[in-house]
Amino acid sequence: MKTTYHLIIFALVFSAACLNAQNGVQKSLGVSWGLSNIQRQDLIFSPMIHRDWSPVNTVIDYHRTGKAEQHLMAKFAYYRASIVEPYEYLSFYNGNETTVPQQFTVLDLNYDLGFPLVKNDRLQLLMGGRSANRLLPSGYSFGNLQSFGYYFSFGLDLWSRLQFHLGNRNRLSATLALPLLAYNARSSYLWHTDPYLMWNYSHNGLKAFGNYLTHGELQSWGKARGIDLDLQYLHTVNDRWDLGLRYLYSYRYNSDPNRFGQLENGIYFSGLYKF
Incomplete structure (x- = not known):
């Protein structure tokens, strides 16, 4: 399976390199900002479902369209979720302290490569592959007990993509x-196991990150599932600018070493600059 994965990645990279020689390409750079909601349950840390709304959500897109569609997307979101109101507790080290919510960071770095199956003046249907890279670090705080959690995923x-033209401007x-x-x-x-402590003994964040990655595994739909949906409306203001609205939906599930479920959806304002 690893060989197949590497061959597919090589094919995507090789295709992207070949496409750089195309003439008459269209390029655009877009930024989206909005309000998003998260619902997460990670049985490694807690049986509770943590929920939060957050305005700290940004998406940056780069499109390059020629004979094929290339799309780079970076998405960042930050949440502070709590199942109870903050309360004070007695800390052995610092006296009275106030509880803090759980902290979830979502960072997606994706590269899409698609080729048109259907293309006319009104409709375009593209099919292809995505290099999907997701970093989900988290901080769980239960009074005096604080734990760092992570879910890092690099996949295919x-x-x-289906696109409709509604007249000349929409x-x-x-x-x-x-x-x-x-x-x-x-x-x-079990959080702070002996291997976990060994991975972090150097107190070097980059080295610890590398240690986390070396202890991952290749998974398919048996252990890891998900879906990502991106709905967007754009209105052409002039030859350079488009403005619009966007809805993003993302679902992640993983069963190893214990169940993880995350549902994220948000509404965004979008701006697109064409060059």
Whole structure:
């Protein structure tokens, strides 16, 4: 399976390199900002479902369209979720302290490569693949006890986009991505196990990150599942600028070493600069 994964990644990179020689390409750079909601349950740390709304959500997109569609996407979100109101507790070291919520960071770095199956003046259907890279660090705080959690995923998704032109100035698009396989690294089941302490003994964040990654495994739909949906409306203001609205939906599930579920959806304002 690892050989197949490497061959697919090589094919995507080789295709992208060949496409750089195309003439008459269209490029655009977009920024989206909005309000997003998260619901997360990670049985490694807690049986509770943590929920939060957050305005700290930004998406940056780069599109390059020629004979094929290339899309780079970076998405950042930050949440502070708590199942109870803050309360004071007695700390052995610092006296009275106030509880803090759990902290979830979501960072997606994706590269999409798609080729048109259907293309006319009103409709375009693209199919291809996505290099999906997701970093989900988290901080769990239960009074005096604080634990760092992580879920790092580097995978390959099946990718598709459907786009409708509504007249000359308006268009709708729907993008869907389904995971095929991924290299996933998650927190150990009992938090501060001997291996975890060994990975962090140097107090070097970069070295610890590398140690986390080396203890991951290649997984498919048996252990890791998900779906990503991107719905977008854009209105052409002039030859350079588009403005619009966007809805993003993402679901992640993983069963090893224990169940993890995350549902995230948000509404964004979008701006697109064409060059």
